[in-house]
Amino acid sequence: MRENASAEWSKVKNTGGGRQRDPKLAEVFIKELKEAESRGEWWNFMVMSLGENHTDGLTAGRFTPTACVASNDLALGMIVEAVSKSKFWLETAIFVIEDDAQNGPDHVDARRTVGLVYSPYVMRGGIVDSTMYTTVSYLRTMEMILGLPPMTQYDQLATPLYHVFTTTPTLTAYTHEDARVDLLAKNPATGEGARRSARLDFSDYDRADFDELNLILWNALKGTPMPAPVRSALLTR
Numbered sequence: 021m022r023e024n025a026s027a028e029w030s031k032v033k034n035t036g037g038g039r040q041r042d043p044k045l046a047e048v049f050i051k052e053l054k055e056a057e058s059r060g061e062w063w064n065f066m067v068m069s070l071g072e073n074h075t076d077g078l079t080a081g082r083f084t085p086t087a088c089v090a091s092n093d094l095a096l097g098m099i100v101e102a103v104s105k106s107k108f109w110l111e112t113a114i115f116v117i118e119d120d121a122q123n124g125p126d127h128v129d130a131r132r133t134v135g136l137v138y139s140p141y142v143m144r145g146g147i148v149d150s151t152m153y154t155t156v157s158y159l160r161t162m163e164m165i166l167g168l169p170p171m172t173q174y175d176q177l178a179t180p181l182y183h184v185f186t187t188t189p190t191l192t193a194y195t196h197e198d199a200r201v202d203l204l205a206k207n208p209a210t211g212e213g214a215r216r217s218a219r220l221d222f223s224d225y226d227r228a229d230f231d232e233l234n235l236i237l238w239n240a241l242k243g244t245p246m247p248a249p250v251r252s253a254l255l256t257r
Contacts, residue, residue: 039224041083041203042072042095050102062108065166069119070095071225077236078213079222084205085237091203097196100138104193113139113165115158119226137181140189149183157181213240 049068056062073092076082083091096116103112116136135153156178163170170176207214213236220228238246 039072042070042092043098045070046095046098046102049099053102053106053108057107060107065162068099069225071119074225075233075237076207076222077217077220077228077233078207078211078240079217079220080207080209080214082207082222083203084207085241086201087203087205090199090201094196094199094203097194100194101196104138109193110140110189110191113137113141113162115162117155117158137184138194139185140191141185141187142190143184143186144190151179151183153179153181 045068053062070092072095073089075085075088077085100114103109103114106112114137116134116138118133133155135158156175157180160170160175160178161181163175164180207217216232216236220233222228235246238244
């Protein structure tokens with residue numbers, strides 16, 4: 021990875037006295053991608069953070085949770101489209117996973133999350149893979165693609181995403197969809213959610229108490245009561 025890449029991202033994130041929205045970060049990435057195409061070389065491995073879907077809760081005057089999540093989706097779509105239309109697409113795989121899956125419980129299991137993989141070698145067409153993968157499965161798969169040995173016993177034993185890939189590439193590019201909601205919608209100035217959100221630290225991602233934030237978001241978007249997190253386990257002897 022080029023040394024100045026992280027510096028440029030840091031500059032963008034701090035421009036204007038606060039966090040930039042994810043589509044702006046996507047624009048920076050796309051700009052660097054085009055520069056890399058002109059040079060004919062790109063990074064072997066890159067880690068990106070698009071964290072707007074953490075939201076600012078119902079903080080008065082901030083973008084609504086729906087707008088934040090939609091903005092995050094748009095940014096990801098912009099990135100995937102740009103890469104899939106670049107000269108590097110045939111040799112690229114994009115892995116997308118939540119950074120803190122345990123902090124977004126639902127009524128099924130507190131530790132499940134969404135995982136996405138984009139690549140010419142990813143199978144398309146509504147194929148269902150019921151294999152139980154973990155975050156470490158993603159790490160193990162990336163290690164194998166890069167020809168790296170496992171870092172620990174955990175990634176060594178993790179199940180790679182074997183059933184996600186095929187040996188026959190599909191070079192069809194992706195086209196992102198525009199947001200279907202108002203990306204500029206703001207939270208109201210009053211209300212219980214606004215009062216509770218005002219007590220949380222949104223100066224950076226993951227600083228707000230996640231139990232309280234989850235409760236605020238659930239009550240605002242799904243209604244009450246919020247179901248208790250379910251933590252299931254498979255035990256063998």
